[in-house]
Amino acid sequence: MQHSTYLIVGAGHAGIVAARKIRSIRPEDSILLIGEENMLPYERPALSKEVLSGHRDVSNLVIRSAEALESERLDVLLDDRVEAITPDRKMATTKSGRHISYEKLLIATGSRPRHLPLEGLFGDRVHYLRTASDALRLRAHLGPKTRLLIIGAGFVGLEVAATARAHIGCDVTVLEAGPHILGRGAPDALRQVLSGLHRLSGVNILTHTTVAGVSEGDGSSMAVMTAGGAVHTCDVILVCIGAVPNEELARDAGIATDGGILTDAFGRTDLPDIWAAGEVARHRVPFLDAPVRFESWQMAQTQAAIVGANIAGETRPITYVPWFWTDQFGHNFQLLGELSAQADVHVLRGNGELQATHFYHIGGQLVGALCIDDGKHVPPIRRALEKGQSIDLERLSDRSTKLAKAFL
Amino acid sequence: MLESANWIKVAEVGDIEAEEAIVYTHGDKEIAIFFVEDEYFATSNVCTHEVARLSEGYVDGTKIECPLHQGVFCLRSGKALEAPAEQPLDTYPVKVEDGGIFIAV
Ligand SMILES: Cc1cc2nc3c(=O)[nH]c(=O)nc-3n(C[C@H](O)[C@H](O)[C@H](O)COP(=O)(O)OP(=O)(O)OC[C@H]3O[C@@H](n4cnc5c(N)ncnc54)[C@H](O)[C@@H]3O)c2cc1C
Ligand code: FES
Numbered sequence: 001m002q003h004s005t006y007l008i009v010g011a012g013h014a015g016i017v018a019a020r021k022i023r024s025i026r027p028e029d030s031i032l033l034i035g036e037e038n039m040l041p042y043e044r045p046a047l048s049k050e051v052l053s054g055h056r057d058v059s060n061l062v063i064r065s066a067e068a069l070e071s072e073r074l075d076v077l078l079d080d081r082v083e084a085i086t087p088d089r090k091m092a093t094t095k096s097g098r099h100i101s102y103e104k105l106l107i108a109t110g111s112r113p114r115h116l117p118l119e120g121l122f123g124d125r126v127h128y129l130r131t132a133s134d135a136l137r138l139r140a141h142l143g144p145k146t147r148l149l150i151i152g153a154g155f156v157g158l159e160v161a162a163t164a165r166a167h168i169g170c171d172v173t174v175l176e177a178g179p180h181i182l183g184r185g186a187p188d189a190l191r192q193v194l195s196g197l198h199r200l201s202g203v204n205i206l207t208h209t210t211v212a213g214v215s216e217g218d219g220s221s222m223a224v225m226t227a228g229g230a231v232h233t234c235d236v237i238l239v240c241i242g243a244v245p246n247e248e249l250a251r252d253a254g255i256a257t258d259g260g261i262l263t264d265a266f267g268r269t270d271l272p273d274i275w276a277a278g279e280v281a282r283h284r285v286p287f288l289d290a291p292v293r294f295e296s297w298q299m300a301q302t303q304a305a306i307v308g309a310n311i312a313g314e315t316r317p318i319t320y321v322p323w324f325w326t327d328q329f330g331h332n333f334q335l336l337g338e339l340s341a342q343a344d345v346h347v348l349r350g351n352g353e354l355q356a357t358h359f360y361h362i363g364g365q366l367v368g369a370l371c372i373d374d375g376k377h378v379p380p381i382r383r384a385l386e387k388g389q390s391i392d393l394e395r396l397s398d399r400s401t402k403l404a405k406a407f408l
Numbered sequence: 409m410l411e412s413a414n415w416i417k418v419a420e421v422g423d424i425e426a427e428e429a430i431v432y433t434h435g436d437k438e439i440a441i442f443f444v445e446d447e448y449f450a451t452s453n454v455c456t457h458e459v460a461r462l463s464e465g466y467v468d469g470t471k472i473e474c475p476l477h478q479g480v481f482c483l484r485s486g487k488a489l490e491a492p493a494e495q496p497l498d499t500y501p502v503k504v505e506d507g508g509i510f511i512a513v
Contacts, residue, residue, distance in 0.1 A: 017491075043492060045477075050458065063494070297477075301491055325477060332460075332476050375475025379466040402427075 004032035004075070006311065007092060007102035009082045009249065011035025013043055013300035014108040014278025016063050019074050021308030031074050034094060036081040039132055040066065045297055047135040048159035049327055053167035054139065058132040085253040087271050104311050107261060107269075108278040108304065109246035111295065116151065116239050118214055122222055126214075127238045129156055141236050144169035149224055149234035151211055153181040155326050157240035158194060161203045162328040172203045173232055175224070177210040187339040187370055189347075189358050197329045243295055245280045258282060260293035265317045267307030277307035283318050296324045321385045322368075323378075334378050337368030337385045346393055350374055357381075357403075359391060366390050377403050415503070415510040423509070424448070429463040434513050439500060441511060442483055444470055448502040449483040450511045456488065456495035 006022050008015045011033040019031050035041070042061035050056035069076055081095040091101045113128040127138045138160075142148060148164050150157045153176035164170040174181075181191055198205055210227040217223040217233050224232045247257040256262045256270045260282030267275045267283060276283075278300045282293040302320045309316055325334045331354055343360035350356060350373070357377045358370040366389065369381045380403045384391065395406040418432040424443035431453055432439045440453035440463040449470070453463050460476035467473075470483045479493025486497035501512040 046458070056458075063491075297492075323478075327476070334478075375460075375478065376464055376466045378475070378478055379468060379473045 001091070001099045001101055002032075003030070003101045005029040005103045006031040006106070007100055007104070008033040008106045008108055009085075009092065010108040010110055010246075010278070010280075011037070011041050011076055011078060012108060012110050012278065013041060013063065013297070014110070014304035015106070016041035016074075017301055017304040018106055018108060018277050018308030018311070020064070020072065021305045022312045023072050023074060025309060025312035025314065032077065032100065033074065034077045034080055034082055034092070034100075036079070037131055037133075038079045040064065040069070040076060040078070042132060043297070043300075044130070045325075047132060048129060048156050049163055051132070051135045052139050052142075052160060052163045055167075058136065061132065082249060085249060085274075087253055087255075087274060090273065103273065105274045106307070106311055107250050107255075107274065107276045107280060109249060109280045111243035111245045111279050113239065114242045114244050116211070116241065118237070118239070122214065122216075122237070125220070125222060125236055127236065129160065129238065129240065130243075138236075138238065142168050142170055146170045146236055147221070147234040148172045148236050148238065149222075149232055150174045150238045150240055151224075152176065152240035152242065153178075153205055153207070154183060154240055154242060155324075157238070158182070158198065159326060159328055160238055160240070161198060161205075162201070165198075165201050165203050166329055173234065174198075174203060174205045175209045175211060175226065175232070176205065176207045178207060180207055181205060185339075187335070187358070187360075188341070189345065190333060190335070190339075190370055190372075193331075193354060193372060194328060194333075197331065201329060243279075245282075245293065247280060250274075250276065250280075260291075262291060263307075266310045266315065267303075267318060268310075275307055275311050277304040281307075286317060286319055294322065294324075296322075298323050321382050323382070332371075332373055332375060334371040334375060335368070336371070336378060336381055337366075339368045339370060343367055346396070348396055359393075359396075361390070364390060380407065383407075415512050417508045417510050418450075419509045421504060421507050421509060427467040429453075429467070431461070431463050432511065437513065439511065439513070441502065441509065442467060442472065444483065448504065448509055450500040450502045451481070451483060451486055452498040455479060455493065456497060457492050462497070 015033050040062045082092045084093045118126050148170040153174050161172045165172045212227045213225045245260045250261045251257045261276035263283045265284040282291045284291050306318050343362050346359045348357045352373045355373040357374045360368040384407045389407040392406045429440045429442040438453040442449045455474045457479050465472050465475045473480050480490035486499040503510050
């Protein structure tokens with residue numbers, strides 16, 4: 001049996017961030033990451049954007065090169081899957097039959113796309129997007145005039161729609177079952193701007209539209225039937241109806257899960273010496289009553305670094321100002337804090353076409369912001385939110401005032 | 409060594425406001441010249457993560473935060489300090505002489 005002091009299940013973004021953090025605190029201990037994919041830990045955001053458009057090579061997404069990992073003495077086992085954890089014996093078993101014992105275990109298994117029951121029926125014409133190989137496979141099926149039908153108008157679906165339309169020249173239709181794009185959490189202002197951009201560039205987004213079935217069409221095309229009786233003919237289907245946390249491994253080991261692996265404010269699960277980080281973790285944070293699970297880069301970076309420090313012996317509560325970005329049609333959108341529909345919104349426009357910062361206040365208190373092509377405002381707002389500062393709206397009306405000076 | 413370098417005048421003292429940058433294009437290189445705490449720093453203007461202009465970023469002491477995904481670099485050394493930035497920025501020597509700001513490329 002192999003032994004590693006620290007064992008990390010999931011060699012993704014959160015896994016490598018936590019591993020490096022542990023290394024910085026524990027220079028001597030052995031650290032092993034096990035990952036199911038055949039690529040060294042990499043960042044996913046570009047998959048629906050620059051990778052799909054052909055502007056970035058997937059090898060360029062790798063966070064640490066093999067040489068860098070070796071020099072940091074981080075061992076990575078790829079192309080193998082942890083199938084079982086035996087907490088009593090502090091042991092993990094992999095698909096290839098390896099048994100690995102550990103002192104401390106971190107589960108950073110991320111999530112996977114929610115599936116529609118279409119598998120096998122339409123071969124390689126139905127796609128999902130989570131991994132680098134998914135992105136390359138999708139790209140290989142898209143060309144000018146390809147009729148791409150995207151099911152689900154969440155962030156990933158819209159990013160792909162934008163890329164496929166603007167960079168590849170596909171004919172893109174997006175079907176969304178809900179009343180509007182981006183589900184419940186997103187602010188109205190963002191929905192409006194994005195809907196406008198998609199419409200202008202010719203992406204056909206249909207809300208209130210549920211898929212009832214898919215059948216073979218003429219040639220290699222497929223016919224997608226909606227509940228309302230409409231038929232959409234397409235060449236490629238991309239299903240983007242959300243993600244499911246990879247929590248089964250933990251659940252089967254007796255760890256508490258509830259739409260994500262439940263952790264306390266430090267990243268600990270309910271079993272001793274087992275921790276969870278990244279997108280799979282439903283963790284406690286000081287600013288909300290219920291435990292949360294966010295699907296964002298920040299979870300793999302900021303949250304995983306804190307949990308990594310804690311596994312290595314520190315005691316830092318997990319906290320951050322929630323932050324998410326999306327890039328579509330050459331525009332950058334950043335969401336900070338809580339963008340509640342109940343908030344009063346004050347907009348500070350810039351000189352760029354769409355450039356603006358939307359400040360969200362509740363009872364005079366700044367709770368969040370939406371920055372459109374206005375990333376320069378993100379750091380001072382993040383700091384103000386961390387400190388609970390408000391802004392002097394009077395002083396803000398003049399854009400030349402440095403934002404930091406308008407915080408009270 | 410620097411004496412023989414190609415010093416180019418890019419601006420007059422006073423042209424760059426505190427914690428702001430100007431952009432100078434040299435051949436196919438875009439260079440940002442920042443003015444921070446009475447010092448000038450010149451770096452490549454394009455983020456090493458994806459394509460964003462650091463002159464439009466946020467200056468915090470001697471650090472610059474990228475406006476696109478908030479990667480952070482040291483203006484003095486060019487070192488990437490916070491993810492998603494990993495690769496360093498090119499940096500260029502700067503000198504002030506006779507009221508002019510010069511960079512060596
Ligand atoms: C297409 C796309 C675009 C995105 N764009 C943005 C964006 O613009 N902005 C933003 O903020 N966020 C974005 N995100 C979200 C962000 O990339 C994720 O939140 C982040 O990757 C989560 O990191 P993670 O390490 O928790 O999970 P992952 O990166 O998914 O890593 C988990 C790894 O664990 C492996 N694994 C799972 N189970 C096992 C097992 N039993 N044994 C071994 N290995 C296992 C998986 O194969 C995977 O490699 C995007 C995500 C996607 C998919
Ligand atoms: S482009 Fe600068 S951090 Fe991404």
